[in-house]
Amino acid sequence: MAKCQAVLLLVAALCVLSLAGFAQAKNSHYKVQGTVYCDTCRIQFITRISTMMEGATVKLECRNITTQASTFKAEAVTDKLGMYSIPVDGDFEDDICEIQLLKSPDSECSEISHDVYAKQSAKVSLTANNGEATDTRSANALGFMRKERLPQCPEVLKELDLFDLPAN
Template sequence: MASLTQTRILFIAALSFVSLAGTANSSAPQFYVEGEVYCEVCRTDFINKFSELMPGAKVKLECKGEGEGNITYSIEGETNEKGLYNLAVEGDHEDEECEITLVKSSRPDCDEVPDEGFAVTPNSRITLTQHNGVHGITRHANPLAFAKKEFAPPCAEFLKQIAVDSDDD
């Protein structure tokens, strides 16, 4: 009988150890990075009434440590039917620079990566640490946009209304 009791005690101890090991592993910070990708039809470098959210666009989150090319974490994602993405990020990246970049457009008519104006480097930097006073696990990235190859016709009038000069006038 004593050996059956000892076996049960060992079994319970082993089960407790496995449970604690799982808890310690899951305590590593995990974040969710949310953002949106849209098609910029007026090539204004900001969201406006003609901007269209883009389902199926691909984005990438990369975190870099010190030194050139030192990528410490990378994950890709895709926007849902509403043009929104949600990336699950593991670990705390306190001493790293993390940013979201565009990877691939889902629309052949809107697949240019802007390289002018405010979008010289179209990315969104994001802080992924619990050691900076920001509470919660969700981080919101700035919107990113692909641009149409051609300036959409209704944009000229829109730009006049908001007093922005257009190259097509």
């Protein structure tokens, strides 16, 4: 009899915990953080001569996986370290959420790559059902490309054991 009561108590506790997890998912609060840089060598990753961009604008948009309908949108502007932070209320388990570059404060570094293999967006998971322990979500760094590569780029690429790219 005691074993039966212990099993029933365990099952009841599990049910309560699952309901608590469900309630938490519906009332989730997240903070999406990331950085924006100037891609000074036009190679689509950060190097030692890349600069972080103050005043760049990014957009977070979530779309339903099935219908592609937009379910959430927010914008943010980067600080002096090139960092942004976007508060998000709600759980977006059935959505694809992406950060995209919108506007550069620097006319010399304002090009957005349209290369299909280097799409300038960063996906973020905004659900409590993904195994992440914190409510802070970090997005990959995104970069605007300079119109012209800096003269020291060949040296930087050589340091990285990369072939020098032809000048633009």
